[in-house]
Amino acid sequence: xxxxxxxxxxxxxxxxxxxxxxxxxxxxxxxxxxxxxxxxxxxxxxxxxxxxxxxxxxxxxxxxxxxxxxxxxxxxxxxxxxxxxxxxxxxxxxxxxxxxxxxxxxxxxxxxxxxxxxxxxxxxxxxxxxxxxxxxxxxxxxxxxxxxxxxxxxxxxxxxxxxxxxxxxxxxxxxxxxxxxxxxxxxxxxxxxxxxxxxxxxxxxxxxxxxxxxxxxxxxxxxxxxxxxxxxxxxxxxxxxxxxxxxxxxxxxxxxxxxxxxxxx
Numbered sequence: 508x509x510x511x512x513x514x515x516x517x518x519x520x521x522x523x524x525x526x527x528x529x530x531x532x533x534x535x536x537x538x539x540x541x542x543x544x545x546x547x548x549x550x551x552x553x554x555x556x557x558x559x560x561x562x563x564x565x566x567x568x569x570x571x572x573x574x575x576x577x578x579x580x581x582x583x584x585x586x587x588x589x590x591x592x593x594x595x596x597x598x599x600x601x602x603x604x605x606x607x608x609x610x611x612x613x614x615x616x617x618x619x620x621x622x623x624x625x626x627x628x629x630x631x632x633x634x635x636x637x638x639x640x641x642x643x644x645x646x647x648x649x650x651x652x653x654x655x656x657x658x659x660x661x662x663x664x665x666x667x668x669x670x671x672x673x674x675x676x677x678x679x680x681x682x683x684x685x686x687x688x689x690x691x692x693x694x695x696x697x698x699x700x701x702x703x704x705x706x707x708x709x710x711x712x713x714x715x716x717x718x719x720x721x722x723x724x725x726x727x728x729x730x731x732x733x734x735x736x737x738x739x740x741x742x743x744x745x746x747x748x749x750x751x752x753x754x755x756x757x758x759x760x761x762x763x764x765x766x767x768x769x770x771x772x
Contacts, residue, residue: 511587511592512533512538512589512592514691515589515691516691519690520750520751521681521687521745521751522681522687523715524600524680524681524682524687524719525596525597525599525600527716528545528596528599528600531544531545532545532592532595532596538592539585542561542585543560545599546558546559546560546561551598551599552581552606553581554578554606554607554609554610554613555578555579559581559582559583559598559602560581560582560583561582561583561585562582562584562585563584563585564584564585564591572616572621574609575612575613575617577609578610578613579613589688589691590684590685590688591684593684597682597683597684600719601719601726602723603723603724603726603727604682604723604726605636606727607727607730607731608635608636608730610731611628611629611730611735612629612632612633612636615628615629615632627736627737628735628736631737632735634700634737635683635700635702635730635740636683636684637683637684637685638683638685638686638699639682639683639686639699639701639740640680640681640683640702640743641679641682641701641702641722642657642678642701642703642741642743643677643678643679643704643710643718643722644677644703644704644705644706645677645705645706645707645710645711646706646707647676647708649672649676650672650677650705652669653665653669653672653676653677656669657701657741657743658741659769660766660767660768662747662760663760666747666748666749666755666760667757667760670749673750674750675711676708678711678718679701679743679745679748680719680722682702683699683700693746693752694746695744695752695762695765696744696764696765697746698742698743698744698765699742699745700737700741700742700743701740701742701743702726702740703741704722704725704726706721706725744765744766747759747765
């Protein structure tokens, strides 16, 4: 029987973030049961210290807000679809960041209630949760040059002239579960809301597991210490990242419908 996640091409570089977390789930007869076993083994909990468990969407009480329910109970309503599957994988991969995002969202709901508008802080947290990529850069002149080019939308400079920096003093971790859902069937215009993390150069000598754990702690602490706004994000057309798409010739980056010039204020 075909399962909803059987068409995912796990060899794609953008799934490297969650590929390790997915292995046990993909091999299990009941992926949700295995997901909860993984959550127990990892000691996952929410920001109130409640054990994290993944439940069927139907168990979410009528009228309960999704984020508030996770905060109050530790229970994450999870549907049988790619969107919620990737969300669960991100909980396994970056638990501290997810925990802090949920704390922020729940606090905003408690303060402002559920209305037609989320409010700026909750909106920024939701965008992070759904569509963020974590851009990790060495805190060096080379890293500063690259982020300056990306923020200026100098795409040829960032992706062509400075291409060798990716993997050397820069790397990208996909975080948003909606972002990964879109990347199951990739198209050129997919653009992430990028959160920039500056690190010591020694970070890039660590193995992938140690780098992931470091970033999880650093970003969670950043989210806890500052008021999140949408101005914190840098747009990143992800298929422009060197090595993330095969046809990255000059014409590829000249497509101004994707690689747009920066708006003038």
